[in-house]
Amino acid sequence: MASPFKRYDIRGRLGIELDEAVACRIAQAFARVTGAGAVVLARDSRDSSPMLAEAVARGLIAQGVRVLDLGLAGTEEMYFATAYLGAGGGIMVTASHNPADYNGMKLVGPGAAPLSDAAFARVREMSDTPMDRLPGGAQEDCSRVRSEYVSHIAGLVGPVGPLRVLVNAGNGAAGPTVDALAEGLAAKGGKLDLVRMHHEPDGSFPNGIPNPLLPGNRPVTVAAVRAARVDMGVAFDGDFDRCFLFDGQGGFLDGEHVVALLAKAQLALHPGAAIVHDPRVIWAVKDAIRQGGGRSVLAPTGHVFQKAAMRASGAVYGGEMSAHHYFRDFMACDSGMIPWLLVAGLISAGGSLADLVSALRRDFPSSGEINFTVADTAAVVERVRAELAPQARGEDRTDGLSLDFGDWRLNLRASNTEPLLRLNVEARGDAGLVARKVARLTELIAGA
Numbered sequence: 001m002a003s004p005f006k007r008y009d010i011r012g013r014l015g016i017e018l019d020e021a022v023a024c025r026i027a028q029a030f031a032r033v034t035g036a037g038a039v040v041l042a043r044d045s046r047d048s049s050p051m052l053a054e055a056v057a058r059g060l061i062a063q064g065v066r067v068l069d070l071g072l073a074g075t076e077e078m079y080f081a082t083a084y085l086g087a088g089g090g091i092m093v094t095a096s097h098n099p100a101d102y103n104g105m106k107l108v109g110p111g112a113a114p115l116s117d118a119a120f121a122r123v124r125e126m127s128d129t130p131m132d133r134l135p136g137g138a139q140e141d142c143s144r145v146r147s148e149y150v151s152h153i154a155g156l157v158g159p160v161g162p163l164r165v166l167v168n169a170g171n172g173a174a175g176p177t178v179d180a181l182a183e184g185l186a187a188k189g190g191k192l193d194l195v196r197m198h199h200e201p202d203g204s205f206p207n208g209i210p211n212p213l214l215p216g217n218r219p220v221t222v223a224a225v226r227a228a229r230v231d232m233g234v235a236f237d238g239d240f241d242r243c244f245l246f247d248g249q250g251g252f253l254d255g256e257h258v259v260a261l262l263a264k265a266q267l268a269l270h271p272g273a274a275i276v277h278d279p280r281v282i283w284a285v286k287d288a289i290r291q292g293g294g295r296s297v298l299a300p301t302g303h304v305f306q307k308a309a310m311r312a313s314g315a316v317y318g319g320e321m322s323a324h325h326y327f328r329d330f331m332a333c334d335s336g337m338i339p340w341l342l343v344a345g346l347i348s349a350g351g352s353l354a355d356l357v358s359a360l361r362r363d364f365p366s367s368g369e370i371n372f373t374v375a376d377t378a379a380v381v382e383r384v385r386a387e388l389a390p391q392a393r394g395e396d397r398t399d400g401l402s403l404d405f406g407d408w409r410l411n412l413r414a415s416n417t418e419p420l421l422r423l424n425v426e427a428r429g430d431a432g433l434v435a436r437k438v439a440r441l442t443e444l445i446a447g448a
Helices: 020-034 049-062 075-084 117-126 145-157 174-187 219-228 255-269 283-291 303-313 338-348 353-363 377-391 431-446
Strands: 010-013 038-043 066-072 089-093 102-108 138-141 163-168 192-197 232-236 243-247 274-277 295-298 317-319 325-327 370-372 394-396 401-404 408-414 421-427
Touching: 020 038, 020 049, 020 089, 020 102, 020 117, 038 049, 038 075, 049 066, 049 089, 049 102, 049 138, 066 075, 075 089, 075 102, 075 145, 145 174, 145 338, 163 219, 163 338, 174 192, 192 219, 219 232, 219 243, 232 338, 243 338, 243 353, 255 274, 255 283, 255 317, 255 325, 255 338, 255 353, 274 283, 274 303, 283 295, 283 353, 303 317, 303 325, 325 338, 338 353, 370 431, 377 401, 377 408, 377 421, 377 431, 408 431, 421 431
Parallel strands: 038 066, 038 089, 066 138, 163 192, 163 232, 274 295, 274 317
Antiparallel strands: 010 102, 089 102, 232 243, 317 325, 370 421, 394 401, 401 408, 408 421
16 A cells, blocks of 8 residues: 655545555554653544544553544644643644545644654654554544633634635534634624535535646635625635635635735734745735834744744744634644634635735735646756746746745745645735736746
8 A cells, every 4th residue: 555644744546545444554554653641632524533542542542642633623622622632732634625435634743733744754754554452542532622622712813703604514524623713703703604615524525636736616706795795705625624715706815915914913912923934925925023113033844833933933824825814822733713714804804805914915016826747856957947047137946946026936845745836926006017927937837
């Protein structure tokens, strides 16, 4: 069977890269490598997730581990419970936004910190063979921790509303948690009128795989936002560690604009704080940080790098344009619930979401991430550099190749998780310039 281990997590096709036996061995290896006495376990809504979670529990129990079982929950609930319960680690059974015939796991250590590269490599190596059973081990229902998670989130975002919000859970794991949060916020004076869409968890995904990052998956939410006459729309991926926002007119908010809004909101609460962000599209974010008197900290794309930079810099917030948002007061972990509630709070203070982002859309147009399949990503990056770097004002290699030409900027990087080359182009107030540069770069990448 092929290995389901990727760079950051475990993900693969059922029966080809992942099955119950493999999941059990991975859990045993995780227990041995971390030495955890207790491990938090959660799962998403996929049809295969209950059986894989049971296999993970068997593997952990076989190594004498106490399994703290959240049941159906989101990845961020696993993060929270791992820290809140003082567990030695956490495992989330999920394939997030992948097709229905995929599944996988996300692994964390104490305090919900990512495993080190060395520890992750040891888990991979040790999972190749079964292990002897150790004494002890048990499984405990810890679904009650959701109420503590809700209290923590409510304390971070404060009261919101009155506001009418459409939430599209995509039949993933988000629905029950949204309901619990709505109830908890209402108890603290929040006034959210929620329009629920595809709300019930359903692993067959009757309305399509929950991946709102794909433009083709957005029109259904856009139409619903317009029909329901709401102030904003929110769509989640499968394990709701990411949320995607729509203004009241159905306009999709580009990821870097959400990062800029959240940076502004966090700096209003924490003047002078550091803000971590990835280097793909940066000008709107840097402008928000400058206006808020904060400090910009660049870190490579990917949750391991972003979380490490958060912890090292003490940053109050970190954001990626791919909709991963990290918060110092949430274990420096990513959350899909905190961002939309913070943005809801901004709207509650006055003005529409479209108004909040109109200047960002005008002043900092961007291409969105464009993917290319090429035979040799490194060679293509160097070809682009050789052609364009002599005209650039600045060059940065934090993550791939970034070139700054003053009125426009590019980032070109190989994907961490797929055999793709990813391009982002941004400009200062000139969407036409973005289009022209994308056309030229497409030619360069193709070798023309």
